[in-house]
Amino acid sequence: MSQPVLVPRVVADTPLDATIEGLLRGKVEVVPLDLVRSKGSASVDAEGLYTYGHPPTDGALLDRIRGLKVISNYGVGVDHIRLDDAQARGIPIGNTPGVLESTTADLGFALLLASARRIIEGDRYARSSEFVRYDPGHMLGREVHGKTLGIIGMGQIGARIARRAVAFEMTVLYHNRHRRKDVEAALAPSIAHADLDDLLARSDYVMLCTPLTDATRGLIGERTLALMKPSATLINIARGPVVDTEALTRALSDGRIAAAALDVTDPEPLPRDHPLLVLPQVVITPHLGSATVETRRRMAEVSVDNLMAGLRGEPLPHPVTR
Ligand code: DGY
Numbered sequence: 001m002s003q004p005v006l007v008p009r010v011v012a013d014t015p016l017d018a019t020i021e022g023l024l025r026g027k028v029e030v031v032p033l034d035l036v037r038s039k040g041s042a043s044v045d046a047e048g049l050y051t052y053g054h055p056p057t058d059g060a061l062l063d064r065i066r067g068l069k070v071i072s073n074y075g076v077g078v079d080h081i082r083l084d085d086a087q088a089r090g091i092p093i094g095n096t097p098g099v100l101e102s103t104t105a106d107l108g109f110a111l112l113l114a115s116a117r118r119i120i121e122g123d124r125y126a127r128s129s130e131f132v133r134y135d136p137g138h139m140l141g142r143e144v145h146g147k148t149l150g151i152i153g154m155g156q157i158g159a160r161i162a163r164r165a166v167a168f169e170m171t172v173l174y175h176n177r178h179r180r181k182d183v184e185a186a187l188a189p190s191i192a193h194a195d196l197d198d199l200l201a202r203s204d205y206v207m208l209c210t211p212l213t214d215a216t217r218g219l220i221g222e223r224t225l226a227l228m229k230p231s232a233t234l235i236n237i238a239r240g241p242v243v244d245t246e247a248l249t250r251a252l253s254d255g256r257i258a259a260a261a262l263d264v265t266d267p268e269p270l271p272r273d274h275p276l277l278v279l280p281q282v283v284i285t286p287h288l289g290s291a292t293v294e295t296r297r298r299m300a301e302v303s304v305d306n307l308m309a310g311l312r313g314e315p316l317p318h319p320v321t322r
Contacts, residue, residue: 008311010048011036011065013055019297020052020074023304028311036064048072048311050303051081059085070310074303075290076100078320079212079239087322094306094316097156099298100290105160107289108237109168111261112149112205115233115283117141142204142231142258145169150203152196152219153210153238154180161207166190173199200227205235212239220244225251233259237289240266249276263289 007026013033016024024030028048033055036044043064049071051057062068062085071086071093078095086093114120118141125131125139149165151158154176162172162183172191174180179193196219200206206228210216220234221244228234234257236243245266251257259281268287276282290299306316 008048009044009046010050010307010311011044011046012050013052016050016052017296017300019300020050020304023300024307027308036061039064048307050074050307054080056080057086058082059088062086062089062091069313070094070307070316072303072307072310072316073320074299077211077239083320083322092310092316093320094303094310094318095320096299096302096306097318099302100295101156102160103292103295104157104237104289105164107263107285107291108157108161108207108209108235109164111235111237111263111283111285112207112233113144115235115259115261115281116144116205120283121280142233144205147171147204148173148202150175150194150199150206152176152199152206152208153216154183155209155211157237158207158209159183161209162187162191170205173203175199196224197227200224201229203232204229205233207235208238208242210238210242212241216242218242218244221247222250225257228257230256231258233257233261235261236265237263240264240268245270245274245276249274249279252276252279252281259283263287 008028009031010028011031011033014030031044031046043066045066047067047069049065049068051071051073057080059082068091071081071091073093073095076095076097078093081093118139122139145168148171151161151172151174154174158174162174165172166187172187173194174191175194175196184191219242225247248260252260261283263285264287270276302318306318309316
C-alpha cells in the first residue's frame with residue numbers, strides 16, 4: 001500500500017480563489033484560519049500562513065501556529081499584518097509588488113471619470129421608467145480635462161495615475177515623502193510637487209494612493225477636508241482608514257466637498273445603513289483595485305511562489321522590507 005505523501009500545512013483565510021486553490025493543490029494542506037480561531041488559545045502545527053482577504057495578523061495569532069516559517073500575503077498592502085510581531089519572531093513576509101500597479105491605476109481613473117461624469121447615476125436613470133426623453137440640461141457633470149488632480153502618495157500606483165491624468169490633459173500636483181524627480185521629468189511641465197495643504201486647496205480631484213501607516217491614518221479628516229474646494233472630489237484607492245469616514249460623510253452632506261469615489265472604506269464593508277451609501281454624489285466599489293482576471297492570476301502566482309520558497313526555507317522572491 002502506498003504511503004500518503006506528506007505536504008506542509010498552511011493556515012489560510014478560506015475560501016480561497018479557485019486559481020490559488022489550483023496552484024496549491026497537491027503542494028500544501030490548507031488549514032482554515034477559522035479552525036485555528038475556533039480553538040481559542042490552543043495552537044496548531046503549520047509551516048505557512050497565507051493571508052488572502054486581509055485577515056488581522058498579530059503576534060497572538062502567530063504564536064498559535066507552531067512551526068511557522070513564512071507569511072505570504074495575496075496583495076501588496078500589508079497593513080493588516082503586525083510587521084514588528086513577525087519580525088520579532090523571525091518570520092519573513094512576502095507580498096505581490098510589480099503585478100498590480102497599472103490595474104489599480106486604471107480603477108482609480110475609472111472612479112474619477114465615473115464620479116465626474118455621473119456614470120453610475122446615469123446608468124440607473126437610463127434603465128429607469130423616468131427616462132422618457134433626452135434632456136440636454138439633465139445630469140450635468142464636472143469636467144476632467146483642463147482640471148487639476150492632486151495625488152497623495154507618488155509610489156508605483158501614484159506615478160501611473162499621474163501618467164493617465166496627463167494623457168487626459170489634466171495638471172497634476174503631487175504630495176509624497178520624497179520628491180519624484182523621475183516622474184516630474186517624464187511629465188513636465190504638467191506636474192508639480194506641492195505640500196499637502198496647498199495640494200488640497202488647489203486640486204479639483206484628490207486621489208489617495210498612499211499605504212496605510214501611522215502617518216497616513218486619518219490623513220483626510222475635518223481639517224484637511226476643510227481645505228478642499230467645495231467643487232472638489234475625493235477618490236480613495238488606498239485604504240479606508242486613510243480617511244475619517246464620519247468627517248467625510250459630514251463634508252459631503254453639508255456640501256463642503258462635491259463628491260467622493262471610494263474603492264475602500266473604513267470599516268469595510270460599511271454598515272448597510274451607513275449614510276454614505278445613500279448619498280447620490282458618492283460612487284463606491286467593493287475594493288476592486290487589482291480585480292481583473294489577468295492581475296489576480298499574477299498575484300496568485302507571485303504569492304504562491306513566495307509561500308513555497310518560505311516553506312523550503314529559501315529567501316522569498318518578493319519579501320516585505322521596511
Ligand atoms: C493590495 O494589493 O493591497 C490590494 O488591496 C489587494 O489586496
